[in-house]
Amino acid sequence: MKKLLVILLLLLVFPQSVLAHTGLESSSPSTxxxxxxxxxxxxxxxxxxxxxxxxxxxxxxxxxxxxxxKVTVSGATLKGILKEPLTKGTYTVNWKILGEDGHIVEKSYSFRVDAKIPETTTHGQPAPKETPAAAAAAPDAAQSKQAPQESVSPSGIAAVVGVLFLIILGAVLMKRRNS
Structure with a gap:
């Protein structure tokens, strides 16, 4: 019985370790x-x-x-090199990672680019008038910012339910023992 109480107390004191998953610390461009x-x-x-x-x-x-x-993973960093520079538009980064804890986490964030397409390249040659990314972004002027999307992990829900079950079980056992 004492072991159960110790486990319950540890779960209450350190719940973040039960629900801890890999999360985004910073990004460039940022949210x-x-x-x-x-x-x-x-x-x-x-x-x-x-x-x-x-x-x-x-x-x-x-x-x-x-x-x-190209997308590369190096330690805690996820990096992608774009085929063409992003110019005017609102962009959403949809990331899906597998953390060291083995859980898949999917989220997204948005940023905006107000850059114009350069008129000439560094070699003095005319630049293309419009890149495919810029052409797709053209209708963006009237759109508002997108809110980041978050999803709830089924394993996180299971952990919370498990902790609540243990708390209730501990309370019932304590009550029966005192009766």
Missing amino acids: DETLQNPVTEITMKFNTELQPLSTFDVTVNGSDKVPID
């Missing part, structure tokens, strides 16, 4: 940031090591996918 220069890469840093299957995609105006050249 709701508005940038004035084109974006060529996206970097996200998490609070624990990531597994190699972690990935992300980027959409413009909530629908059209932006081509990503």
